[in-house]
């Protein structure tokens with residue numbers, strides 16, 4: 001921790017890791033970091049917000065690279081700490097969904113491969129947007145999906161992964177939906193019951209929800225759901241299946257670098273899957289900063305082969321769990 005790195009020593013990357021956000025990958029990630037002491041220095045966090053503080057401290061000290069080991073929540077905290085600095089973000093994906101890693105083409109299922117990406121040193125620049133001042137790199141939501149995050153337990157998220165959001169959405173559909181209005185600076189307006197904003201194209205896992213999105217075009221892709229109820233869930237599923245939620249009559253699709261959401265009541269808001277509060281007005285705007293991320297030039301093609309590999313490895317899992325317990 002905080003030791004002087006002599007000029008003669010090779011540089012070691014500080015790795016910020018939340019040992020309490022223990023997805024199945026948690027123990028494996030910790031052992032991976034500890035098994036590369038020549039390249040990685042583990043900085044475990046002890047409380048919410050510490051990942052952000054650590055990242056900000058490393059950035060202030062002029063650390064060239066800070067690695068976030070975790071899921072989208074840890075990542076969002078580290079990004080918060082790096083905003084406005086020159087420090088580059090490295091990612092060791094260790095969460096349930098790893099949406100941002102997938103978006104950037106960082107291997108989400110192989111820590112060894114993800115470390116190779118960091119060491120290759122290729123930097124991609126990504127737009128950074130904020131919702132009521134909270135920065136995010138991947139996506140944000142106003143209304144039902146944030147409500148789901150408010151209500152979804154860690155346990156069911158872990159068990160069900162991305163599906164947890166849609167299943168939990170069904171649970172909250174009984175509520176009277178809010179009346180939202182999206183207003184763009186150029187005068188475009190859309191009314192609806194829920195709003196999703198994508199910096200990247202992926203949402204809630206490997207789902208390409210914002211099919212025209214690019215995270216380096218200075219614009220957010222905005223989906224406004226006009227109808228509540230089961231229609232919303234069915235449309236989302238149908239849209240994901242056919243690759244165009246925006247083509248449905250029950251949604252409006254906008255691209256804009258700034259917009260306001262006005263609501264008839266306080267509605268929950270999430271950024272990068274993290275609940276940030278309830279608001280009647282939400283201002284989305286591009287920050288003057290861009291995030292620099294170590295990512296492949298060409299996205300890593302995982303998917304099917306990784307899925308097969310993880311199936312083939314399943315008998316080893318009980319052993320891993322025992323090892324985890326002794327940590």
Ligand SMILES: [Mg+2]
Nearest residue numbers: 214215219220
């Ligand atoms: Mg964009």
